[in-house]
Amino acid sequence: MTPEETFSKYVEDSYTTFQTVKEWKQASGRPAVGYFPVYFPSELAHAMGFLPVGLLGASGKIPLDRATAHTQSFVCSISRSVFQLVLQGNLDAMEAIVFSNICDVARNLSGITQRNVQRTRIEYLHLPINNTSQTAVPYLRSEYERLANTLFEVGGVRLDTEKLRESVELYNRKRALEAELGMLRGSRPWALSYSSYYSTLRAGTLMPIESYLPLLERFVEEAKQVEGKAMDKIRVVVLGTFCEQPPLGILKAMEDAGCYIVQDEGLVGERWLGRIPLPQGKDPLTALAEGYVSNPNVLTVRYHPGLDKQQRILEKAREQKAEGVVFLTPKFCEPALYDYVIGKSALDKEKIPYLHIEYEESASSFEHARTMVETFAESILFD
Amino acid sequence: MAEAASSAPLSFDNFDKAKRMQGELTKRYFQRLLTAKEQGRKVGYAFVMANPIELFNVFDIVPLYPEITSLNISYRGGAPPLISLSEEMGYSTDACGYVKMGVASVTEGTSTSIGVLPKPDVLLLTFSGCQIYIHWWEQLHYQTGAEVLVVDVPYVRERDGKVPSHDVKYVASQLEESIPQLERVSGKKFREEEFRETMRLSAEAWDLWRKCIEMGKLTPCPMDAYFEAIYYMAPITIARGTQECVDFYRFLLDELNARAEHGVGPTKKEEYRLVYEGVPNYPFFKNFWGLFREHNARGVAATYPKVAGMIDTDSFRINPDRPFESLAEYMIHAYCNWNMPMRTDLIEKYVRDYRADGVVIHSIKSCRSFSMGQGDIREHLAKDLDIPTLLIESDHVDPRYYSEAQTRNRVDAFFETLALRKGGGGN
Numbered sequence: 190m191t192p193e194e195t196f197s198k199y200v201e202d203s204y205t206t207f208q209t210v211k212e213w214k215q216a217s218g219r220p221a222v223g224y225f226p227v228y229f230p231s232e233l234a235h236a237m238g239f240l241p242v243g244l245l246g247a248s249g250k251i252p253l254d255r256a257t258a259h260t261q262s263f264v265c266s267i268s269r270s271v272f273q274l275v276l277q278g279n280l281d282a283m284e285a286i287v288f289s290n291i292c293d294v295a296r297n298l299s300g301i302t303q304r305n306v307q308r309t310r311i312e313y314l315h316l317p318i319n320n321t322s323q324t325a326v327p328y329l330r331s332e333y334e335r336l337a338n339t340l341f342e343v344g345g346v347r348l349d350t351e352k353l354r355e356s357v358e359l360y361n362r363k364r365a366l367e368a369e370l371g372m373l374r375g376s377r378p379w380a381l382s383y384s385s386y387y388s389t390l391r392a393g394t395l396m397p398i399e400s401y402l403p404l405l406e407r408f409v410e411e412a413k414q415v416e417g418k419a420m421d422k423i424r425v426v427v428l429g430t431f432c433e434q435p436p437l438g439i440l441k442a443m444e445d446a447g448c449y450i451v452q453d454e455g456l457v458g459e460r461w462l463g464r465i466p467l468p469q470g471k472d473p474l475t476a477l478a479e480g481y482v483s484n485p486n487v488l489t490v491r492y493h494p495g496l497d498k499q500q501r502i503l504e505k506a507r508e509q510k511a512e513g514v515v516f517l518t519p520k521f522c523e524p525a526l527y528d529y530v531i532g533k534s535a536l537d538k539e540k541i542p543y544l545h546i547e548y549e550e551s552a553s554s555f556e557h558a559r560t561m562v563e564t565f566a567e568s569i570l571f572d
Numbered sequence: 573m574a575e576a577a578s579s580a581p582l583s584f585d586n587f588d589k590a591k592r593m594q595g596e597l598t599k600r601y602f603q604r605l606l607t608a609k610e611q612g613r614k615v616g617y618a619f620v621m622a623n624p625i626e627l628f629n630v631f632d633i634v635p636l637y638p639e640i641t642s643l644n645i646s647y648r649g650g651a652p653p654l655i656s657l658s659e660e661m662g663y664s665t666d667a668c669g670y671v672k673m674g675v676a677s678v679t680e681g682t683s684t685s686i687g688v689l690p691k692p693d694v695l696l697l698t699f700s701g702c703q704i705y706i707h708w709w710e711q712l713h714y715q716t717g718a719e720v721l722v723v724d725v726p727y728v729r730e731r732d733g734k735v736p737s738h739d740v741k742y743v744a745s746q747l748e749e750s751i752p753q754l755e756r757v758s759g760k761k762f763r764e765e766e767f768r769e770t771m772r773l774s775a776e777a778w779d780l781w782r783k784c785i786e787m788g789k790l791t792p793c794p795m796d797a798y799f800e801a802i803y804y805m806a807p808i809t810i811a812r813g814t815q816e817c818v819d820f821y822r823f824l825l826d827e828l829n830a831r832a833e834h835g836v837g838p839t840k841k842e843e844y845r846l847v848y849e850g851v852p853n854y855p856f857f858k859n860f861w862g863l864f865r866e867h868n869a870r871g872v873a874a875t876y877p878k879v880a881g882m883i884d885t886d887s888f889r890i891n892p893d894r895p896f897e898s899l900a901e902y903m904i905h906a907y908c909n910w911n912m913p914m915r916t917d918l919i920e921k922y923v924r925d926y927r928a929d930g931v932v933i934h935s936i937k938s939c940r941s942f943s944m945g946q947g948d949i950r951e952h953l954a955k956d957l958d959i960p961t962l963l964i965e966s967d968h969v970d971p972r973y974y975s976e977a978q979t980r981n982r983v984d985a986f987f988e989t990l991a992l993r994k995g996g997g998g999n
């Protein structure tokens with residue numbers, strides 16, 4: 190199997206069955222922890238013997254009938270499809286599921302999930318919002334200790350500092366390679382289609398890191414070798430896909446309609462920490478907490494009083510030499526909808542063209558999006 | 573307790589003066605707010621849920637609660653122009669109506685049905701209970717340039733309501749850290765004595781308010797603990813920490829006692845006792861209330877009046893001797909900052925303790941903080957506990973989402989079910 194085939198196999202499996210997780214558990218005798226986006230300190234779970242598994246929705250593969258009775262019609266699809274997976278027992282392979290404070294929908298989802306599961310342990314992590322406070326890092330460290338305690342209760346293994354150090358280094362390596370791949374999309378987007386880029390990243394939320402890293406290394410090396418030449422397409426930055434997964438068809442339609450997606454927020458929580466510095470003698474749990482709190486990159490679901498989101502969007506567009514920005518936001522996702530207005534007003538001032546498209550993870554017809562993007566691309570190309 | 577004897581009816585008006593008093597208090601508050609800038613005062617924007625307004629009191633910063641200004645504007649029919657203005661600015665029809673009205677209200681040249689609102693000097697971001705608050709304040713920051721003061725309040729995540737000690741410490745430290753910023757914004761020094769005094773007054777008002785709402789346990793219930801409580805809950809938010817607030821709740825408590833003594837209440841008699849969950853429908857408030865009132869139903873307990881603080885649950889007590897910690901505990905225990913199983917348990921407890929006949933869930937499209945998962949609450953109450961539960965959907969500010977005819981049908985059908993349960997044949 191090529192790395193790409195392996196990645197696709199994992200991604201397909203993660204829509205509903207999680208067979209790969211069950212097999213891993215059987216072979217290793219170890220537990221799994223599912224996590225809802227956007228960010229989760231996977232290295233912590235890994236150090237305690239868990240397989241961290243990204244729960245990213247069912248991408249339209251199942252009906253949402255049972256979830257609909259418990260949730261409202263005006264909430265995003267990922268929250269409903271993850272809940273349906275819970276109700277159907279598809280997530281029974283997870284000993285624990287962790288949510289965090291990304292929005293009220295995910296927050297309330299954690300509670301109704303708790304009320305509707307029998308054995309699975311539900312945990313909710315509070316990631317600090319007040320990054321200017323002196324207390325934010327010690328606070329997050331305490332939260333991570335609390336999480337470690339839950340994972341200990343579930344999995345029976347205590348957090349070991351040395352093991353955590355090793356895990357952080359493994360995940361640093363993963364993030365570095367993924368960043369390389371991201372940069373490749375910026376410099377030679379024709380060398381790597383969005384869908385293979387995406388499934389590579391998504392497989393990273395599912396596979397045991399020990400088997401993922403060598404395949405990722407191979408994949409990055411091979412991607413770098415791909416020749417090919419630039420076509421007459423516009424370079425766009427895509428914002429808004431940080432949580433609910435857009436159907437790949439919509440991104441493909443965008444590429445076909447004349448765009449190079451040179452940067453985007455797909456699975457951003459997996460990548461945005463970058464490298465966590467771990468000098469000798471540094472407590473790795475504190476380093477992990479600092480990594481989150483002091484990260485200078487913008488994340489829609491983390492408020493940072495010291496960061497200028499508008500400035501960042503403009504910088505991002507300039508750095509990527511983007512000719513336009515596409516706000517691709519999940520239907521009913523308020524965080525994305527508010528950031529759209531913040532971003533839009535900055536782009537308006539600088540006269541950078543942008544387009545807003547809404548999606549649901551289950552969508553299967555992309556004609557409308559294609560037409561919108563075509564018109565958008567043409568207006569830029571022929572301007 | 574006997575119902576009012578029909579031979580010598582006592583007018584309900586004689587027992588309905590607290591609402592007028594609340595109206596006057598609110599009017600004075602709005603006057604102070606709308607003239608704040610002329611009088612050289614600073615204006616701080618704050619949220620209803622879990623605001624440490626006692627700190628604003630010390631610095632003489634006048635609070636503006638965009639939720640309260642928005643609900644007042646909606647109540648007076650003024651929401652649609654603000655909502656359209658925000659939608660022209662790029663806000664989605666799926667975004668919270670309060671946020672949309674809030675951003676439209678501070679847009680240059682906008683006048684609302686309650687006047688031109690002063691711009692913020694500081695945006696106090698205590699987002700307990702609602703993460704949309706963060707986005708709202710962020711918008712206002714970009715729109716007005718006002719600085720944001722963040723107090724990060726973690727969610728109550730354990731099912732049994734236990735709060736880790738690091739949470740309380742974290743919130744309390746941030747409150748202490750906010751003092752220099754408030755001193756700078758207001759140009760005034762922090763005076764500890766004044767802080768303790770406002771905290772003392774705050775504690776007194778909370779105690780009285782608790783006694784008032786717990787009167788819902790009486791049969792018949794002397795008030796509507798949802799529709800009337802919405803008037804009564806205003807002072808604890810806008811005037812907390814002042815003598816005026818304490819006086820209001822003392823008056824209210826006396827009035828409710830008098831109602832109980834004379835057997836009068838907000839409906840002719842009490843046929844049904846209901847528990848309410850969710851935010852009301854402000855543009856059609858009286859009409860909506862009427863749908864229940866005409867069935868002689870009284871709200872005996874409700875979750876919404878607890879958004880300002882879970883006063884009836886022993887989860888916090890304001891203490892002038894532990895000012896920062898006790899404020900932190902109060903901020904953590906806002907209704908929507910409680911996890912869903914706790915919210916569900918609380919409603920179940922209300923049904924039991926207040927001997928209710930059923931539960932009404934008003935699910936509003938704007939507010940996922942309240943609404944997401946209300947279906948699960950209904951499933952549990954109706955299916956697991958066999959409590960008659962009605963779930964209706966509309967909005968708290970956007971009149972586009974309310975259809976009286978449809979709602980009336982649902983409500984009437986609900987009362988038929990209740991009547992059958994009670995062994996009657998409908999009314």
Ligand code: SF4
Nearest residue numbers: 265292295432433522
């Ligand atoms: S898609 Fe948006 S609304 Fe839905 S869970 Fe994610 S962040 Fe929350």
Ligand code: SF4
Nearest residue numbers: 668670702704939941
């Ligand atoms: S989402 Fe709900 S709690 Fe938050 S501001 Fe809107 S109405 Fe208020």
